[in-house]
């Protein structure tokens with residue numbers, strides 16, 4: 393299994409600021425109204441990691457989320473059953 397960073401984009405919160413496409417145009421495209429779509433399946437090559445992280449940190453509405461585990465393969469988010477950290481929680485401070 394690859395150790396590449398993986399991301400998803402929550403288009404329900406995207407507010408069309410366009411910052412992501414500016415920082416990482418290989419991974420984000422904008423529609424005619426400026427709302428973002430993910431290009432590809434969310435896998436980020438190591439060479440693009442810095443650009444994508446900058447997009448992630450600069451997105452004003454935190455619509456870009458680093459994902460881990462089975463969520464990337466289509467699994468749905470599950471509620472934690474114990475006091476352990478949720479498996480699919482973003483790694484970054486603003487989501488914790």
Ligand code: SF4
Pocket residue numbers: 401405406407408409410411412413420426427428450451452453454455456
């Ligand atoms: S930076 Fe965030 S809000 Fe702006 S277009 Fe990209 S995902 Fe949407």
